[in-house]
Amino acid sequence: MEIESANCKHRVSECTDFNQLNIERPLKIVQDIDGLETLVSELHKVFSKSYVNIQEVQKLMSSYKSDPKHWKKYAKFDRFRYTRNLVDAGNGAFNIMILCWGPGHASAIHDHADSHCFMKLLSGSLEEVRYDWPNTVEPEVLKKLKKPTRRCCSESEDNVVNKMTNLDITSDCDNCGQKGKIENEKCTDYEETGYNAQEMEEIGRTRLDVDDVCYINDALGLHRMENPSHVDGAVSLHLYCPPFDSCRVFDSRTGKPTEVKVTFWSMYGKKMKRVIESDPADQE
């Protein structure tokens, strides 16, 4: 399947072919959408169709040239952590928001709740750090991809060939109780903490410059974003489809996931009342 035919109106795990999701590099195309409002209305047009391909969304986002006068009313910073500022709720099909990163602000390692995530840098610079999924957590998309596993009691000799990641979740065999290989080999922390801890593996870093667009979904791994500047803020534009209001954050030392709510700092340019709860804005 070609990249053009990936329908991002659906959750990532509902896509029928996963190879096309692998857009790893920031896209650099400069065209001429002349304002954020125009971009949003173009996105509405695209998402009113039943079939929306990933590249179409990426191209649209690339076609808009960032200009602070278009988005400054949404750019509300906090001293302590990055903020999420809703621009448009996309008629329920997507949401688009502006994230403001103060100097040194970073997100925790997180997933994207089985949604497609497009991101464009509007100002400053950001670094994306990608991670492999920890062996102990299986995302929806990989459950779908997984072929029948070889069982230790030899009911099935099917080989598991997982092309997307080395995800390897093993557990005791239901029939004979034999322990999974990974569990036997890597259980040093398990007895003390009750959790099979494993340091998370970094699989790549990408520096984003202004107007670059990149894309991630759970099939491609986990990530965290960081504003590497200790002086300047950064502003990014994020589009999620379908929209989500919670995701998982991961402890980089153990891979342990925690479900967190994601909230908005402002909506449509108006600051929200402060609700104290955790989200992926926690610093490393």
Ligand SMILES: N[C@@H](CS(=O)O)C(=O)O
């Ligand atoms: N996905 C994160 C921002 S980022 O670090 O990609 C969020 O929506 O808060």
Ligand SMILES: [Fe+2]
């Ligand atoms: Fe993210």
